[in-house]
Amino acid sequence: MHFRSDNRTPDQLRPVSIIPDYISTAEGSCLIEVGNTRVICTASIEESVPSFLRNSGKGWLTSEYAMLPRATLTRTPREVSKGRASGRTHEIQRLIGRSLRAVTDLTKLGERTLFVDCDVIQADGGTRTASITGAFVAVGLAVQKLTEAGTLSISPLRDYVAATSVGIVDGAVLLDLAYEEDSRAEVDMNIVMTGSRKMVEIQGTAEQHPFDDEQLAKMMSLAKAGIEQLIVKQKAALGTTVLSQ
Amino acid sequence: MHFRSDNRTPDQLRPVSIIPDYISTAEGSCLIEVGNTRVICTASIEESVPSFLRNSGKGWLTSEYAMLPRATLTRTPREVSKGRASGRTHEIQRLIGRSLRAVTDLTKLGERTLFVDCDVIQADGGTRTASITGAFVAVGLAVQKLTEAGTLSISPLRDYVAATSVGIVDGAVLLDLAYEEDSRAEVDMNIVMTGSRKMVEIQGTAEQHPFDDEQLAKMMSLAKAGIEQLIVKQKAALGTTVLSQ
Amino acid sequence: MHFRSDNRTPDQLRPVSIIPDYISTAEGSCLIEVGNTRVICTASIEESVPSFLRNSGKGWLTSEYAMLPRATLTRTPREVSKGRASGRTHEIQRLIGRSLRAVTDLTKLGERTLFVDCDVIQADGGTRTASITGAFVAVGLAVQKLTEAGTLSISPLRDYVAATSVGIVDGAVLLDLAYEEDSRAEVDMNIVMTGSRKMVEIQGTAEQHPFDDEQLAKMMSLAKAGIEQLIVKQKAALGTTVLSQ
């Protein structure tokens, strides 16, 4: 049995809390907390689409991600002061967008864009997976509001989607890495999965210790169990279903 | 008697709430709410100074300001996507920095930089003045922690400082403008004042209707009364005094 | 009695000279000299407006400000070499634009943009206030030319506008600070006032010594007297009135 700094078992998620409607100016929003990681997620609807979709009848969903400078233990300079988002930021926001599009029927959205913003206000590992899990709730709340208002005749959401990380630390496979664990992991893997247990994204990286098939299977198994618990939290935060029949 | 959309009297502040220690990763922080305007303020200490102060024995205090994209009623694109902070952002962060330096003895700080970040998570007018009021609390909390830890032998803070707006709307002088009032004001003025009722900044602007001496006097009077109430809130949030002697 | 480096009394402006029509390529232009500060001001008319005014029947007036690299005693790198205008530049050009718009009836301008450029060729303090005073002359000359040509049926200018600085140096309130005085001032204030003695902008800043009501009143009084003299100079440079009746 592997001991973790917060006494979790290897297959245990950190405490998860989702506060819906956290930002009153947005169509949908939440504050998601996964352990000490806290992310404000908002969903905005815009009545236009990127040019490659104009007159297609289809909508789009895109995402942006950022961290407040003092989300981290030492202050991280703002990206605007360098004039551009970092490669890491681009990677994460593309991941969030793809993950949500995988469960969204863009045709049912009509020629609109769902703009998802994930802003990390406190960071302790797993900010991208917390962003995906929270972003789904923000989108779900926006969809509820837009269907109630008659803007959408039917929900464009086909399934739930949530994400977590797994990794190998000191040879042990662990679920939901906190920052301290992540920073010394041999393998780091992010998994995005739907409510029907299908995979949307697998991103596994070994910086110095490549991994074998058995380790991969073990990581997949822990991740799936974790994501199922996250989807239960999402359903509780949303109250009623947000999926199209 | 002028009726305001939220039924305030002309000389009435919006409800103010300050939650100290809102971000656990920062030396000092708070969430300040002034009506529907909400700002996360953090204070960070760095053991270095800008080059113009090296070997001077003096410290520095600087500030950065930003808004989450969905702080506003319609989504505002991130400044990083344009590659630079706007003129408005530069103006505001320079104002916040000057306001706090006016009550800080930079020699007592030693060769360190206090880095103040103000991030607006929800905006309804008065974000720059709320940022100043909240930033003082974040700095005060950081100073408490650093003097307790022995990093600072004495507080560098000489006085409290807080800020509010006044303006002329439909000919009436009003305190603490909400966004809807600000957007149609004939005159907009931001006042920064210390605990000993001295002025640090006056920025009064008339877009189309220049103002006379009497109106100026009326605006100054309302602002002073408002700032005195804000400083009472700051003291409550800080618990104990943060001033030197 | 306070002695100043150039033997001025505390309430004395530096010598002011305005050369109209200094740049033959522009609709309106002047070279304004206030002591050793020299600024080329030009006014350009463009037959378009920013998108937020399209089809509104109203015009716009905007401004840009820059300094030649060797306007200063040691060479200042060009802003283009950093890829962006500094925060200080943005602040100043927004101030110039607001000041002129406060005396301009944008409806009488029609859907046109008045573009004002202020380029400092030699700097000795007060460049932003000299820019405003000179810019009004450049705009006035452009308006004369455009009304004579029939492009404008009536002048859009409602009043004169000019600006100067006041400050507190070694405890004394002084008018029209030269660079050497400005750099060691406890309080620095810029005032923009109209021909009918109404205020358009007040920007007072205390870096380390906040100021009280009595000092504020003294500064306002000196500034008003100074601006009245500047408007006399503007009228002389313009020859005939440029205001609409």
Place this chain on the structure above:
Amino acid sequence: MHFRSDNRTPDQLRPVSIIPDYISTAEGSCLIEVGNTRVICTASIEESVPSFLRNSGKGWLTSEYAMLPRATLTRTPREVSKGRASGRTHEIQRLIGRSLRAVTDLTKLGERTLFVDCDVIQADGGTRTASITGAFVAVGLAVQKLTEAGTLSISPLRDYVAATSVGIVDGAVLLDLAYEEDSRAEVDMNIVMTGSRKMVEIQGTAEQHPFDDEQLAKMMSLAKAGIEQLIVKQKAALGTTVLSQ
């Protein structure tokens, strides 16, 4: 049996050719061709390391990736004309760097940086995986030259590394997708594997059709067989072994 546009079987790689020493100015280089995808890979050695490794005794390996504008069927504007590398470029060059570092003993490199450049001169899908496969050859050739010259006393390479793509197209699992296949794939996965059959990276993405465990297993199996063939090609191009004993 699924028919592919170039008559390959589902588990068949495109023709692969690796021309070593293609660029005479570089320490190591090759031109790799995988079908119609052609990439120039160079490896450069620099006698310095990023600041976070200074005085650590360890070296670094980093990578940059770009495409010539006319590598694609219609001209793609250069990234320099937008002032920044795209998110896609950042993602790819980070992937190439991580993949090579996973088989490199940075301590044996000493305080040097191996700089790997992958420039696509003709693109037909799989440019990132061809880049990884070719980059290993360029690095291997540079290592041969540097050990012969005595700059390195021992090779820092622990294992071979190569990469390919797999995907699901029209429900069929296919190896080594050409552009036309990739653009309509339901699932796209890039796998990076070592000579000892361990995984360095798995990046699997489903834009609209999430995948299940069985499909994942099938993709992994095809990819592994393909990478083994690529490593045979690498060994032939390198002539002699480039691994440390």
Place this chain on the structure above:
Amino acid sequence: MHFRSDNRTPDQLRPVSIIPDYISTAEGSCLIEVGNTRVICTASIEESVPSFLRNSGKGWLTSEYAMLPRATLTRTPREVSKGRASGRTHEIQRLIGRSLRAVTDLTKLGERTLFVDCDVIQADGGTRTASITGAFVAVGLAVQKLTEAGTLSISPLRDYVAATSVGIVDGAVLLDLAYEEDSRAEVDMNIVMTGSRKMVEIQGTAEQHPFDDEQLAKMMSLAKAGIEQLIVKQKAALGTTVLSQ
């Protein structure tokens, strides 16, 4: 008799090779090698023109130039990492564009843009002149393809155009400087000439030793003889004529 490092006589070109159709994705392309200098040239046709030519019935021809980072003996950072093309790059790509436009009848092109890209993959002096010589071949091949396809009814090319360098090294006038000669030349001159021996561009520069009329005449004479040989190579690479009658 002056001895050169590669035993050439002063009036001798380096070996020249032009491989047509080097990049299969482009309308026209070649790999030109002049000694150790190697450049990939592509010509792309786009069915649009810059706004200043819209509805003029005329086309445009423009060019971009870049070097792979390891084209040089030590690695040169990519321009995208600085966010902009250097002054040198701008100078060269404007030169290439002007040179080709001088022999192109833009009216015969119709409202289309010929986009010429020159990417140096290995550099040993004379990259800009090799680019011009190769670019003409790429454009010629594209024109052949477009006239065969009926897109163009007649070739817009009026004449051949090619370029070389001459210079004064240790007092001797030399043709076609390699990098080592160029870097210590007293005078460096690039000449662009047409098939009918008329000059399109002369760019002669003396960094420290200004030159007299006699030296100028000698340089012009060598350059002309060299360019005539280059045009013979172009004709061979193109096979059939690409000029309009």
Place this chain on the structure above:
Amino acid sequence: MHFRSDNRTPDQLRPVSIIPDYISTAEGSCLIEVGNTRVICTASIEESVPSFLRNSGKGWLTSEYAMLPRATLTRTPREVSKGRASGRTHEIQRLIGRSLRAVTDLTKLGERTLFVDCDVIQADGGTRTASITGAFVAVGLAVQKLTEAGTLSISPLRDYVAATSVGIVDGAVLLDLAYEEDSRAEVDMNIVMTGSRKMVEIQGTAEQHPFDDEQLAKMMSLAKAGIEQLIVKQKAALGTTVLSQ
């Protein structure tokens, strides 16, 4: 005989005026007027050199060039608003720097940088050549001041240098093109020449009509005669010689 819009003969310069010491803040400066083209030139001395010259005992001379937005008949946007200097600006400032370095003994300058700024306040063709002619005067005045002050023990200037343009307009060879002539010239050539009639730069460009040897000779001859007259003007503005000996 060709008639020009201002009644000049083909071989006649426009009126030239040079006002020395125009900017009092700079070590050396002048306002040069060539017809309606007016340029402020300043020379600044900095006690440092670029890194490639550190500890070489040699100095450096560099130049920057810009135009005020309203130097032109219609307003030209500032380059800072695009974030970068244009290719044209880079070309011109490199030309000015090279031209002055060709007559400067950088060893006699010591490890200092002469920084030359040329700012066009009114443009009517020939701004780059007027800049070179004026810049030499600004540098000469700075050298006089620095040798008088003992900073330099001897002038680093070896010779005078000045520049003009020639061109072919409607088939006629003309000296010193005004904007209207330049914009419709078939050939445009800038020549930089020293006091001893040696050439520093020749930049001849034909946009659509390549030129032959006879035309080249005619252009060279007119340019030389013009530059001799410009050097007479430089000597008058400088008063005493600024060359070493």
